[in-house]
Amino acid sequence: MNANAVIFAQPTRRVYHCLPPPREDIADCLAMLFVGPCKPTSKEFRRTPFIIRRHAVARALQWLILNHPDYEHVGILYDLLEQYPEDEPPVCVIYRYGVEECPPESQPSCGDRDNQGLVGDACTFSVQGLSEDAYISMSRNERIATAIKHFDEGGGALAYGHRSEPTSIFGDPQLYPRMFPWLYPYGLGGFDNGKIKSRVGLSDQVAVAGLPVIAILRSVNVWSY
Numbered sequence: 001m002n003a004n005a006v007i008f009a010q011p012t013r014r015v016y017h018c019l020p021p022p023r024e025d026i027a028d029c030l031a032m033l034f035v036g037p038c039k040p041t042s043k044e045f046r047r048t049p050f051i052i053r054r055h056a057v058a059r060a061l062q063w064l065i066l067n068h069p070d071y072e073h074v075g076i077l078y079d080l081l082e083q084y085p086e087d088e089p090p091v092c093v094i095y096r097y098g099v100e101e102c103p104p105e106s107q108p109s110c111g112d113r114d115n116q117g118l119v120g121d122a123c124t125f126s127v128q129g130l131s132e133d134a135y136i137s138m139s140r141n142e143r144i145a146t147a148i149k150h151f152d153e154g155g156g157a158l159a160y161g162h163r164s165e166p167t168s169i170f171g172d173p174q175l176y177p178r179m180f181p182w183l184y185p186y187g188l189g190g191f192d193n194g195k196i197k198s199r200v201g202l203s204d205q206v207a208v209a210g211l212p213v214i215a216i217l218r219s220v221n222v223w224s225y
Contacts (some may be wrong), residue, residue, distance in 0.1 A: 007169060007179075008162035017062055018075040023083060023090050030091045039095050045088045052084040068187040070178070 032050065036042045045051065058081060062072040084090050130138070130146065138146070151157075169175060173193030177184035188195065192207050 005169075007167045007175070008165075009167050010160060010162045017073070018077045020057060020077065020081055020084065022080055028090045032089050032091060032093045034093060034095045035097075037097070040093065042087050048089065050089045050091075052086060052090055054081050054084060054086060057081060057084075068185075070174070082198050 032048070034044070040193065058078070059074050061071075061074070063077070065074055083172070130143070167175065169191075171192055173190035174187070175185045176190045181187075184190065
């Protein structure tokens with residue numbers, strides 16, 4: 001099967017000239033929900049992946065400003081950084097009492113137990129997919145057939161908002177560094193950039209850019225590559 005990738009720019013809510021942003025701005029977008037028999041303590045908070053280490057954030061921003069061209073003119077607001085706590089999440093934490101093995105917030109839209117799924121109204125959004133065992137055992141054509149069957153039976157897909165016009169993949173050396181920042185930690189090395197001293201074909205550039213992750217992708221069965 002041959003296919004083409006079309007890239008659309010997604011709208012950015014806000015552009016910051018100084019980092020980190022105020023905690024209020026993050027609270028506008030994120031919140032944490034704890035469900036259990038008792039309220040979370042600092043011990044539970046420390047086990048979450050959303051605890052801020054101020055010294056690590058400051059060092060990361062300092063490194064980006066020195067080494068990444070997109071952060072060259074970004075300032076660091078150390079007074080705002082000091083407002084981020086290190087023993088609890090920086091956003092609103094909502095607690096709800098629950099003693100069930102699987103709280104309602106974590107249940108799927110359909111299941112075997114009576115308290116799972118919907119009875120009357122239609123589900124506005126549900127997630128369909130293949131388990132790891134099924135994905136590994138299926139051939140490439142079987143995966144394609146499963147996806148086609150899903151849409152033929154009226155299944156849907158989640159769409160993200162984006163600009164009406166696609167982004168050109170040519171003549172923009174910063175396109176791929178911004179799309180794949182883990183491949184370009186210095187924000188440099190994109191295709192068609194003027195810092196390449198010798199003429200290198202596009203296929204050779206793609207091959208070199210993908211070397212750091214090829215081994216990882218090949219070792220994970222659930223990745224399609």
